[in-house]
Amino acid sequence: MDPNIYALVLDTLNRATSQDAEVLKPAEKKLQEWEIEPGFYSVLLDVLSNHTINVNVRWLAVMCFKNGVDRYWRRNAPHAVSEQEKEKLRLGLLTPNVLSEPVAQIATQQAVLIAKIARLDCPMHWPNLVPDLLGALKAPQPLVQHRSLLIFHHLVKALASKRLAGDRRTFQDLTNTVYSFILSLWHENTELFLCHIQEGATTELITEHLEKALLCLRILRKLTVFGFKKAHESQDAVAFLNVVFDRAKTSLECRKLLKGRGIYPLELCEKFIIHLTKVALGVLGVHPFSYVPLIRPSLEFAIYYCFTEQGMSFVYERFNIQCLNIVKGILQCVEFKPPKGDQVKEPLTLQAHQMKMEVLDTATVCHMCRVLVARYFLLAADDLALWDAEPESFATDEAGESWKYSLRPCTEAVFMELFHEFRDTLAPELVRLLAGLQHAPSDVSDLDAILKKDAIYNAVGLAAFDLYDEVDFDEWFTNVLSQELKIKDDNYRIIRRRVCQLIGQWCGVRASPSLRPALYGALLPPLARRGEDAAVKLAAAAALRATIDDFNFDVDQFTPFAPHILAALYELLVESEECDTKMHVLHVVSYVMERCGAAAGRGGGADPLFACLPQLWTHARDHDMLRAAALAASVNLLKAIGECPPNIRPWILNVVNDSTKLSEPAHVYLLEDALDLWLAVLETSHVADAATLQLAGNLCPILEQTSEHLRIIVYIMQAYTLLCPEEFLLGAGGKCMLLLEDMLGDMRTEGILTVLKMAEVCISVSFPERNTFLGVKVIWPILLRVIHWLDLDDLPLVLSVELCLMSRVILLSTDLFYKAVEEAAATMPEYESDPTKVLDKILHVWTEKMNLVTQVERWKVAGLGLAALLTTQNAVVLSRAPALLLNLAEVLNDVMKTDECGAHQDSLVCAGGSRPASPLEGRGGAARWGGGGGGGAGTASTPAPAGPGAASPHELRRRALAAAHPAHALDLRAVTHHQLETLKAQVGPETFDRILQSTDKETLQQIREYIPI
Structure with a gap:
């Protein structure tokens, strides 16, 4: 290599790590220019493998190399790295200097870099990678062995992510080659770190073997889950799976020892335990029949650690979540549920079901239900502290798939699965818990009693569909719940919030139509009450949406409450501080307007909401999803009111203009809702002002970029054509029709029909009395294309519109047709x-x-x-x-x-x-x-x-x-x-x-x- 080039690149890398922007920016630009230069990555390899160079410089070198692989390693990529340089780089990436990298962060990036290349080249263009790594794993030097394991882990992770049939076969061949060796290495290092912990060895010694054991475990997890067609057909895989829970049990005991000493490997040990549970979850999800022998030990393991006092002393939250997810996975697994008929195609299904039922007997299931309600459902001190400090975050925290990572939604998900599976056993148990509560409101000063009631109410809400025959909600609401909503004490906010949630959960299950007005009336005070807790208000808003989103919803019953509810939602929107909260409230507003239409717009309840939207839009300048929610709410408000208020119209047109300009970065998030709002404005307009006509100029750029929004854009064009035909068709409309004609050749049937129907609308607004035939002139290229296309083999739908289009032209002027x-x-x-x-x-x-x-x-x-x-x-x-x-x-x-x-x-x-x-x-x-x-x-x-x-x-x-x-x-x-x-x-x-x-x-x-x- 030319020493001058090496020195130049090294100097540029040095300058690119500078804190001075004037030095940094030119160096970064130079590095970007060199990305496509031959030999550049060879220089980077020399830099990153030279341990005497500054750590920051080597870090930057490996990151530049990694980015280059993403962009230029594929053979068909522009400016791709040459095959000769690739060969040299592959050889250089497994040199002793790389395999003995002293800095852990750089070693990790090097491993990721090698894995990225291997995903593209292995095994065809890099056949010696795996043999070389296996040889390095047997090296006597601990550091070389550790770095080789790290590289192998990222290699396996990268190859396991490939899903094509040929790639999966390659990965299965790799698994058969390395599984036994990695398994023995895991056993060896696991035994060593467990012994070292029990013997009180040094932190360094424990950490060394624990890190290796963890890397081996991560490799084994990918190999076991993705490396076998049927994991239970491999003796090594079965042997590994059979010791997973024993290792987890021993590791939990060692974790307790480490926690007592307060030393670093505690966190590493917790990761090791979590990865053992991830092995179980992975096999359960991908190889359910291979998991059948593990059903009994995994359920017994989870029940001991999550539902007994002795086991709970060993656990920590993340481990709790994993164990509960294993229980949920077993309960949810379709392969473990016998079909309703007599025939069972897969014998393992019956075996799995029997194992499950033997462990989950009546006493165990009832005990699990009681523990879930009495322990896991109770709001803890940390929950109440968060509620006090950030009530909006507390109210909107649990969403999506949070049950995978958060304990409370996880326990609720397990409870619902358990209740659904064992309804006949658990329904009477839960009814007894509910009956054990005082029918009168709890003492507002007794926080423990309030928390207990809240937990039971939570369970009854979650199991609403399964308690249909056991709980008379009408009576319960009338005699108990409605009274509890009236108690204004601060401690009782817990129950007020839960009662609102119960209304939302039960309204679609068992609430008679005659009770609906009472439900609306009960939700209004907590929603509108000044000084009410934000979490209670948000729960009331969510419950309100649930009562409206119901098959039995009657607009007439809701109409008397609509103005007051909209006014309360307006107040909540103004009071809310978090953007996520405002977004939730806007979604409720949109839903009320969408379901109730003009009935919700009566009485002026929607006017303040409309008036506050400009201020909200300004507030959400950095929160595009909130702005999207504001656009959606504006659409429904506009449709409900039936007209665009003159004082709001300039703001709406300006917002639509900004949100539909492709030059604005935020259009990615706002375009769809902005198009809906644009159409709503046109549909409620009596005349077209200059601003509305000017806005039409945004249509062409959108059509030029994508046909994704074709339908709504054509609706907008139709609305313009009916509102102001001459002005629109002589301007933006004519240009849009030319674009649509150009796009016709690449459209599917649905798109073709949409464009042809638009052409019909254009013809409909021709002016034969003036002898202008404006509409025909605008669609002239489309008409010529229709004449070209007309064929006996045309689809009936297309042919129908084509004939109608030509007929409309003939009826206007036969001369034009000829x-x-x-x-x-x-x-x-x-x-x-x-x-x-x-x-x-x-x-x-x-x-x-x-x-x-x-x-x-x-x-x-x-x-x-x-x-x-x-x-x-x-x-x-x-x-x-x-x-x-x-x-x-x-x-x-x-x-x-x-x-x-x-x-x-x-x-x-x-x-x-x-x-x-x-x-x-x-x-x-x-x-x-x-x-x-x-x-x-x-x-x-x-x-x-x-x-x-x-x-x-x-x-x-x-x-x-x-x-x-x-x-x-x-x-x-x-x-x-x-x-x-x-x-x-x-x-x-x-x-x-x-x-x-x-x-x-x-x-x-x-x-x-x-x-x-």
Whole structure:
């Protein structure tokens, strides 16, 4: 190696460890530049393996090397490390200097580095790695053996994480090769450290063997769980598993000795014990049938240490959690539960169930239940101290999978599994505990009695579904719980909080509908009371959500309480200090609004909540998830109120603008909710102001980046199109439609349908009376693509919308339709760029496949389109006139109905204020039937509803558009009759008769039932 390069890199590494930013930044930049230079990682290897160099410099060298492996080691990576350099590096990573690294932190990073390379190269490109490491494990030097074990541990961890079938077979081969040796090494070091602890040896000696034993144990855990198809078929694995709990028992006794001496290996010993329990949990999860012989010893082990006074003297919290998770895992394991039928496919299932039931007999299960309630469910002094110091954190701490790591949720999870499995045994036991409580409220000064009652109430809440027949909740609430909520003493906050939780747990289990108003009334005081404890208020808010999130929820029962509850939630939102708490409250607000709708918006209860959102948004500038919750709440508030308050509208538009700008980093968290809010604003707007129109400019960048939000963006586009068609389509809307057309080629069916339906909306707001046809111009590229795509093999759903789209264009202007056919034909060499051949193809597909259109409105519009083409004096159309008439007859049969007087009428023409559109109205040609959104022929007048629950402005616009839809605005019989009469006048009676003679007689007979021809 060039000494100058080595010196330059070393100097740069030195400067990169400086505390001076002016020195540090240029050095870091230089190191980044060198990442792709050949030979750079060889220099780093020389630096990190030189023990005379400063520790910080070597640490930085190994980190740079590790980052380089992530980026440039794969063969297909840009600027990948060359194969020659890789070979040199692999050899250098197992040199004596690396295997005797004196600094533990650097040794760990070196082990991770080797494992990262091995995950990509082993065994194919690094076949000697495992043999070399096994040789190093037998070295006489303790440090070399320790570092080799450390590397081997990270190697096994990396290889075990690979999940492809070939990689799993490779790992199984590795397991078969090394398992016996690692197991013997573990036994040796475990025996040594246990003996040293009992003999009172030096800390250094204990630590040396304990660290090696722990590394061996970690390796064995991965090998046992992931290295065998069936662990019980390996004698070594069975031998290892059979001693796991014995080793744990001995280690717990040694831990007690270490704790008495107060020396360092105590923490290491605790890790060793925890990893023994992790072995059991891993095998239980991945190889349940291999775990069957361990069911009895593991249950007896867990019961002794978690449920007996003698065993509890040895344990610590993390170990308690692990043991309880083993119990939970055994109770939960599907393979240990016999099927309800008589046949048991797997004999081990029956064996496992019998073992489980033998250990968990009636007396043991009842004892476990009592200990869980009387000991583990009691709030400890630490819990009460946390409650006093941080009530909001105390109330929102337990969530997600906290049962894996936290004792209280863990014990509750075990209790529920136990109760579900042994319901018949435990239900009477828990009812006796509940009956043993005083029916009158406890003495507020007796904290022990309050804590005991709280624990029992907690158990009754957790087991609510299994106590359905044993507890009459209506009576219990009316006579006891509702009274306890009224006691305002500070100690009694414990019971008030628990009663709120009980209401939330039982309301969906056994609370009669008539009790609901009483529940709402009971939850309101603790939620609204000034000076009430924050944890109680949050419990009341959570219970409130639970009462609303129920099948039997009745909005009318809740409505009288809605303004007061919203006001209380507003106060709680303002009082809360933690962002997580505010987020919880906002979720409750959103849920109330979502379930109750306009009923929750009455009485002005939502107004203060809306008014406080801008301040909350500012407060949450560094908390994106809280801002997302604020956006979601704004959506539901807006929908409930039915309009955007003028004083809040500028803030909402500004927030939507910022949250939908892809240049803002926070858009990753806020975009989805911001799009929902954007749509809600448009749907509640009567007119579009300048700020709303300007906001539309954010749509195109989102579409350009991803199609993930396509559906909601198209809904926003539709809302804009109905609100301000000309302004939107001439600006951002037109650009968006071009993007959508470009994306069509890569879309699945659902996306294609979404875009085509948007195109339909654009056509609906064309303005034929002004001869502008704005909507058709905007969707012109999409129309050309539809003509290209139209095929006999199209999916019925797609074909249905395609035919409807073309029909809508024809009904606006046949000239536009023929122009589109000409333009499309120019780029269709397979049809010799001949418009007549393309038109013939269109009509062939249309008439052959039109019966696949199942939606009656589209079916009728497709028929109207065919009728409109009849009078265009086109030879291709006339040549297919019999097929067109056949389809028209079928549409008439489906659409026409007979009134009370026996007369035929179009069943789809809007009744009550609407009328059939006269074919004589409008300009000549098919344009006289334009279904424009701007009024015109056949548009039904829709009175604006008033009062609470009225339709939104968007809904009114949508209804007006639907009323103007050709399917509802045009009488098919009148249109068909007029077209046939016009055709007869155009071609003359003789030609017209020839067309009729070439048409099937049955078809003519069907048409004559409705039209005299």
